Amino acid sequence: MIDGDEEDEVIIAIGDVAENENAGGLSHGFDDEDAGHDGKIGEMAREEGLIRSDVFDAQDPFRIHFKDAVNEQHGVTMRQNAPDLINIQIWHGAPGIITTVSSTQIPTLKWAEQAMPRFQKLLRAMVEVESPSDDKAAVDRFGALLADTVCGEAEVKLMPGGKWGKHVICRFGKKKRGGKQVLVLGHGDTVWPMGTLRTMPFREGEGRLWGPGVLDMKGGLCVFLFAMRAARELGLPVPDSVVLQVNSDEEVGSPSSRGLTEENARKSAAVLVLEPGTGLEGKLKTERKGVGGFRVAVTGRASHAGVDFERGASAVLEVARQIERISGWTDLRRGVTVNAGVIGGGTKSNVVAAEAWVEVDFRVRKLVDAARLERKFRALRAVDSRCGIAVTGGLNRPPMVRSAGVRRLFGMAAAAGKEFGMVVEESATGGGSDGNFTAALGVPTLDGLGCVGEGAHAVNESIVLDRVPERIALLAGMLGRLI
Ligand SMILES: [Zn+2]
Numbered sequence: 411m412i413d414g415d416e417e418d419e420v421i422i423a424i425g426d427v428a429e430n431e432n433a434g435g436l437s438h439g440f441d442d443e444d445a446g447h448d449g450k451i452g453e454m455a456r457e458e459g460l461i462r463s464d465v466f467d468a469q470d471p472f473r474i475h476f477k478d479a480v481n482e483q484h485g486v487t488m489r490q491n492a493p494d495l496i497n498i499q500i501w502h503g504a505p506g507i508i509t510t511v512s513s514t515q516i517p518t519l520k521w522a523e524q525a526m527p528r529f530q531k532l533l534r535a536m537v538e539v540e541s542p543s544d545d546k547a548a549v550d551r552f553g554a555l556l557a558d559t560v561c562g563e564a565e566v567k568l569m570p571g572g573k574w575g576k577h578v579i580c581r582f583g584k585k586k587r588g589g590k591q592v593l594v595l596g597h598g599d600t601v602w603p604m605g606t607l608r609t610m611p612f613r614e615g616e617g618r619l620w621g622p623g624v625l626d627m628k629g630g631l632c633v634f635l636f637a638m639r640a641a642r643e644l645g646l647p648v649p650d651s652v653v654l655q656v657n658s659d660e661e662v663g664s665p666s667s668r669g670l671t672e673e674n675a676r677k678s679a680a681v682l683v684l685e686p687g688t689g690l691e692g693k694l695k696t697e698r699k700g701v702g703g704f705r706v707a708v709t710g711r712a713s714h715a716g717v718d719f720e721r722g723a724s725a726v727l728e729v730a731r732q733i734e735r736i737s738g739w740t741d742l743r744r745g746v747t748v749n750a751g752v753i754g755g756g757t758k759s760n761v762v763a764a765e766a767w768v769e770v771d772f773r774v775r776k777l778v779d780a781a782r783l784e785r786k787f788r789a790l791r792a793v794d795s796r797c798g799i800a801v802t803g804g805l806n807r808p809p810m811v812r813s814a815g816v817r818r819l820f821g822m823a824a825a826a827g828k829e830f831g832m833v834v835e836e837s838a839t840g841g842g843s844d845g846n847f848t849a850a851l852g853v854p855t856l857d858g859l860g861c862v863g864e865g866a867h868a869v870n871e872s873i874v875l876d877r878v879p880e881r882i883a884l885l886a887g888m889l890g891r892l893i
Pocket residue numbers: 597626627660685
């Protein structure tokens with residue numbers, strides 16, 4: 411868990427969102443996005459739209475006006491009954507007021523709002539080029555679309571991905587001597603098989619955009635491209651060199667792109683990752699668990715379950731005993747989970763099974779726990795000495811630890827958001843991303859800078875439209891701080 415200081419959280423929101431129970435918690439728990447397939451749309455309407463420029467005073471765009479009233483039911487300070495007015499909610503403390511927000515970022519926010527039709531058009535084009543990880547030709551078509559989109563804005567290189575699609579490197583600007591490079595990480599592949607568009611077409615509705623990959627993470631790629639366009643058109647500062655790396659194989663564990671990611675990260679002062687924010691709050695991600703997996707294969711001795719039972723050694727029974735043992739290595743307090751997710755074995759019910767296996771996913775907050783688990787798995791011995799055990803696998807993504815560098819980056823994001831009145835929050839997650847690799851190298855990494863929405867890997871995959879401009883402005887502001 412994050413060592414969150416238990417300060418008051420101030421949430422500025424538009425419309426009557428005061429009832430939102432979720433927003434009240436200091437949600438520093440793990441929100442495991444990989445387990446989030448049950449995401450329901452349900453209560454989303456209340457959470458919409460955090461910041462819009464039309465709440466700002468026309469005479470003085472850097473001043474926000476509040477007529478405060480206290481919501482009796484919820485004990486929060488708010489302004490009521492107008493969808494385009496700002497509410498303030500103060501959690502875990504006495505009601506308070508933010509009166510003035512001075513901003514250099516508001517022009518970016520306005521720019522981003524005006525750019526929304528273009529944003530939607532680009533995102534639609536991206537979603538409609540389906541790109542499942544295991545379809546190389548499809549992912550390459552997506553890479554070509556991306557390369558076309560940024561040509562004229564960046565120098566583009568397509569890097570071979572072996573059996574996977576090509577990785578796309580887009581270099582905005584040239585690194586000068588002593589200048590800084592910032593790496594922005596994304597992925598073009600999705601978990602959705604070809605043809606998903608027939609049942610899940612790209613569409614707009616209920617204040618959202620829907621479709622396969624719209625949140626994870628084609629929307630994030632668009633947020634970045636528009637942040638760079640905003641910077642160029644408004645003359646905002648950006649680092650000498652901003653490198654966007656879009657991998658083709660993230661959803662299958664980044665087997666081909668990992669080396670490239672690490673090579674580019676080593677040359678960079680910071681890494682920004684365009685995965686979606688956590689939950690409908692869109693919290694940034696400052697801590698991710700390490701992810702790995704083992705396969706435990708047991709060989710036993712086959713025999714007739716009726717005639718020759720005693721001569722058999724059941725691999726199924728043995729694997730069951732092993733599952734009991736390894737499941738006991740879960741330690742929730744340390745953030746260690748061991749999940750026996752898939753099992754198989756045996757041939758017929760009247761045969762003592764000769765073979766059985768289990769596939770295990772594990773998550774750790776600390777690298778030392780991965781090493782400890784690895785030792786334990788390798789040391790597994792059969793309870794029935796007539797059985798044999800073979801263990802394969804190990805750690806795939808090391809944990810992204812909330813280091814001083816990560817905290818510093820988050821501080822910059824918080825300051826960038828504050829300039830236009832956005833409260834930026836952080837979260838820890840059990841899910842991994844390519845940011846795990848870069849953080850493990852000691853390169854400050856901040857994740858979750860993509861869109862706000864829900865349903866990644868699920869049929870309700872969608873992004874909240876009203877929240878897009880603030881994400882563009884936040885990323886632009888963040889880049890400006892990294893010069
Ligand atoms: Zn993703």
